Amino acid sequence: MITEQRSKYLSDSVQSIQPSGIRRFFDLASSMENVISLGVGEPDFVTPWNVIEASYHSLEQGYTAYTANAGLFELRKEISRYMRRRFGVTYNAENEMVVTVGASQAIDIALRAVVNPGEEVIVVEPSFVSYAPTVTLAGGVPVPVHTYSQNEFKLQPEHIEEAVTEKTKAILLCSPNNPTGTVLSKADLLKIAEVVEKHDLLVISDEIYAELTYDEPYTSFPSVGNMRERTILISGFSKAFAMTGWRLGFACGPKDIQQAMLKIHQYTMMCAPTMAQHAALEALVNGQKDVIRMKESYRQRRSLVTHALEEMGLSCHTPGGAFYVFPSIKSTGLSSEEFAEQLLMKEQVAVVPGSVFGESGEGHIRCSYATSISKLEEAMKRIKRFIENME
Missing domain, CATH: 3.40.640.10 (Type I PLP-dependent aspartate aminotransferase-like (Major domain))
Structure with a gap:
């Protein structure tokens, strides 16, 4: 009742927008143990x-x-x-x-x-x-x-x-x-x-x-x-x-x-x-030397992740920049939100459903490779196991 009464004071524009879909998965992942997060787009490097x-x-x-x-x-x-x-x-x-x-x-x-x-x-x-x-x-x-x-x-x-x-x-x-x-x-x-x-x-x-x-x-x-x-x-x-x-x-x-x-x-x-x-x-x-150093590390991680995703049957173009890959998960028969939720619950890997980025993002997930090689390798193993268990 209080929520209904107070909503009349809120602007129409604020009420028309939804909370961030990225943050929803990040908050859910942060409440779980042993999660590898490929969700939030943030460098894993400490500021030089x-x-x-x-x-x-x-x-x-x-x-x-x-x-x-x-x-x-x-x-x-x-x-x-x-x-x-x-x-x-x-x-x-x-x-x-x-x-x-x-x-x-x-x-x-x-x-x-x-x-x-x-x-x-x-x-x-x-x-x-x-x-x-x-x-x-x-x-x-x-x-x-x-x-x-x-x-x-x-x-x-x-x-x-x-x-x-x-x-x-x-x-x-x-x-x-x-x-x-x-x-x-x-x-x-x-x-x-x-x-x-x-x-x-x-x-x-x-x-x-x-x-x-x-x-x-x-x-x-x-x-x-x-x-x-x-x-x-x-x-x-x-x-x-x-x-x-x-x-x-x-x-x-x-x-x-x-x-x-x-x-x-x-x-x-x-x-x-x-x-x-x-x-x-x-x-x-x-x-600039630190930018180059970090960029070269991202380049290596990009190769690792795109290769692993392609091997497990998730088609993925090689991204030319940033630190994200956006593979298709259409072959699994799941929506992007279903895929992300089940992957998190069953294998403790957090990714972002493509649907939060607009209608044309449906059928894909966003994975950030701005994390360590060891974590990326483990995350790829878990995603592969998740897909194999579906089959």
Whole structure:
């Protein structure tokens, strides 16, 4: 009764969205013993010591106050140098950049800065679980565009065309993709850019996994054609630098959009944590060797997991980036949620059902290989045994 009475005070948009399907399985797994979790997308590496030490030094030197709303200017200048050096895109540190509390906050304020009530945002599925709800919370309407395993979950320009209406404002992209690990090549992005320009759209490009590509050089969307002025680039330090708990991200883009995002950031967050910003500065200046070391480890794990899954009959394309594989479990006859629940209960391996990433994720599971080789080997044995026992 109390719940029913209080629900009248909640906003319609909040009531319309569901809790994270990833967290549900993570919470269930954390209450069990002997579980190997391939569920949460988080590096198993500890943040490199020099980065941690930089945060200590900042505290010792008394840097405990607010920074500028947009972030430490020294950090923004280094982000500008980093983006130019690594990805060939240039942004003005003074007014084309905002340092945020994780990439998730950057996506949130980007959507709130550009979306009017009722405007549509194309969300490429399978997609990270927060994208569609964040569009809804910004007052927009998420419009899913499906991708498929037969072309390795790459977005097809004609599918964008079919989804565009007079209300379409933007496309929310993620490459390398979470959950599929798919990387869009420069040729792929050029085709998408043609549709974007034709329909006068914005692109919010989530490039948080840009450092973690394995088979070809990464192409940043704003570096393609005329896309710089149409793109809000989202990135951060969580994945490549093993800094998830530091909660630090950034957004780059055209001055007018970034200044609009900054207004929202000012009123809702003030600034990102000061000690985390000093740590991030050290990561950019002296952390590339650690990124390379971690990336090579992920590459080895990717080979182990994809090979093992294929051997047990779960078809799986080789992901070009991030640290996820997205195998098909259709041959088992189970739904993705049934497969994940039974695997957890019978073999104590936690994976994420593909259905939580959108309709086109059904029939698949997401496995993160951001865990130790020994745990991955044991997890693959357990999954194989689970499938054999089904037969």
